Amino acid sequence: MYRWCTNEVEPGDRFDYWREVRARGLFGVTAELDRERRSDFFGEFSLRQFGGAGFVELRASHYTVERTRADIAYAPGDSICVYQQLGGGGRFDAMRTGDFAIANGSFATSHTDQPYRTVPLGAGGFHLRILKIPVSGLPTQDKRVRELAPKVFDDAAIAPLLATCFADLCEAPANDGGPSDAAPLVQALAHLALIERGVVQPGSRRGQAALRVARLSQARRLIVHHLRDPDLAPAMVADLLGISVRHLHMLFETVEKSFSQTVTDERLKQSRRLMREAPERLIADIATACGFESLATYYRVFNAAYGMAPGDFRAQASEAH
Structure with a gap:
């Protein structure tokens, strides 16, 4: 990950450095700010690469941006943004x-080579994430992709899918341009955006693949x-997602672990984290906090997964520190 801040x-x-080197040189935009306000300017951003896509998080004082x-x-x-x-x-x-206007938590899309002007609402400045996906890396080679002017998302059903994919992308490790486990997320986000803009049909092969990745992320x-x-059971999660239990199980058939294996794995990871963070906490309390139906079940599952009892793991973790 590359990070940069105006404190350097x-x-x-x-502001002059931000305008000439960062805004124009890196992002290809024109930045403007009244001269009397430039002495108080602050800006920072991070940049990660996922395959050919770039993922930016940016915070900055109030100024005007124009492409x-x-x-x-x-x-x-x-690229699609x-x-x-x-x-x-x-x-x-x-x-x-x-x-x-685009509100906190909302999404917008555009092609990079469509002109626009943007400014923060209020005095708080900018805070946004931008995923930039080269058109050459998309299987969808539709001329309408390059005609996408900036537009806020109107589809209330797709926005939560975008949000969960963005959250996963924020937690994914960067890969400096090489093969990435985040590649399916990038493709899903691109095709979800194109579904919302009417370029990709939700029932198409690519549309269905994007919806599957996003719903699995939500699950x-x-x-x-x-x-x-x-x-916690398939029926409960399926109901929250608004899909059938059969559909839920089909989502997990596309990955290595089933629904029940995923639940067990997450509960075990949570228990290990709690043992490291709270060494004085009773193991029985940790088992209950992670949703295991009994202490005996927790010991059996933990030993099967790691080849040791929870107490032995805690002792090893204590010695490591």
């Missing part, structure tokens, strides 16, 4: 299609969220 530059030069025709000619991108707005929200002027996150519940 002298205060009087921070002009001149910027596009100077630094063409030919999926934006997740965080913080106080922002306003986009999409030039061709008018302006729109895994629901499992982690409900680990303590001893009634």
